[in-house]
Amino acid sequence: MRAIWKGAVSFGLVSVPVKLYAATESKDISFRQVHAKDGGRIKYQRVCSIDGEEVPYADIAKGYETEDGEMVILDDSDMAELPASSSREISVEKFVPSEQIDPMLFEKSYYLEPEKSGAKPYALLRQALEEADRMALVTVSLRNRMSLAVLRVRDDVIVLQTMMWPDEIRKADFASVDTADAKPAEVKMAKMLVETLAGDFEPDEYEDDYREAVEALVKAKIEGGEVKAAPKERKTGGEVVDLLAALQRSVEAAQSARGGGSQAAEAADEAADSEDADKPARRTTAKKAAAKKATAKKAPARKAAAKKTASKTAAKKAARKAS
Structure with a gap:
């Protein structure tokens, strides 16, 4: 296992340097959404709901939506001002009886491993928790956010379990079931x-039948040859094809905000017409350029042929004079 956090447990004047390890892992079967025809993965784009354009990560901010539908945008500077902590300390607030902590509050479990220098105080804390049958109520900063947690002992190892805040536990919003009508014989x-x-409770007696069934099904399909090679993903050119439409939507949105009319549509039509009109002109220009190149290539060839003819004529004249 790889330690995800390093710090120290502090209670009173005692400090125990420790490492934190994730104590649980999810083994749920996860499926990918694919195209049933060829097995290609389905991709999702980050598209703005207003202008329809794909948004890069650099332009994505945090937004808090109010109850009346208003959106408050928070940037990095706003987030930096929030009360967050990067402390490397697990601070013991008090030692409470184990039965006072409702298991419903427990969220995620971590193993605490002592550093070499903290082995003795770690063992002392573990023994004290076991003999007192209490849990240590602590505060700890994980992922830059202060969390409430408890320390308890499991199999000679101190476990840290983060907790939900009390106001995060919902109440059962329905009428209580009346058992007054139950007869003594039924009770x-x-x-x-x-x-x-x-x-x-024997944990080994229970297995995840669904996960085992899915794994067996996948294995049978592989052995039966019912498998498709993952196709190579091709880059899409959608952003080029839809550029004009995206620009048109952007202009229309900007003009509508300013009270403009249908100038965006007219501009888009003019852009399309000018693009179409420009195509024959480009072809004509290309033909002229090709003709010039061909003429340029032929000119040196003609000059060379003329030089050869002149040298031959001079040679014949010299031969006649010599004879």
């Missing part, structure tokens, strides 16, 4: 059923 039979099914 007695229910207790007998509980006693009949009573037992100890």
Whole structure:
């Protein structure tokens, strides 16, 4: 395992240097959305809902939507002013009886490993927690945010469990079930059923049947040759094709904000017409350029031929004079 955090547990004047490791991992089966025809992955673009343009990460900010639908945009400077902490300290606030912590508050679990210099105080804290049957209520800064957590002992290792804040636990928003009408004989039979099914929790007795079934299904399809090679992804040219339309929408949005009319549509039509009109002109210019190149290539060839003819004529005249 790789440590995700380093710091120290502090209680009173005692400091225990520790490393933090994730104690759990999700093994849920995850599927990718693909094109059923060829197995290509489905991509999602970050598109602005107002102008329809794809937005790069650099232009994405945090927005807080109010209850009445207003959007408040927060930039990096705003976020820097928020009360956040990067402390490397797990500060023990108090030691509370274990039964006082509602398991519903627990969120994520981490293992605490002591550094070499903190082995002895770590062992002392572990023993104290076990013998007192208490949990250490602590505050810790993870991912630049202060969290409430507890320290407890599991299999001779101190475990840190982050907690939900009390106001994050929702109340059961429905009427309580009235059991006043239950007959004594029914209550007695229910207790007998509980006693009949009573037992100890053995984690190894339970398995994730769904995950095992999916893995077996995938394995059978691979062995049966029902598998498609992942196709190479091709770059799309959508941003080039839709550039004119995107520009038109942007201009229309800007003009509507200023009270403009249909100038954007007219400009787009003119741009399209000028582009179409420019195509024949480009072809004509290209033909003229090609003709000039061909003429330029032929000119040296003609000069060379003329020089050869002149030298031959001079040679014949010299031969006649010699004879």
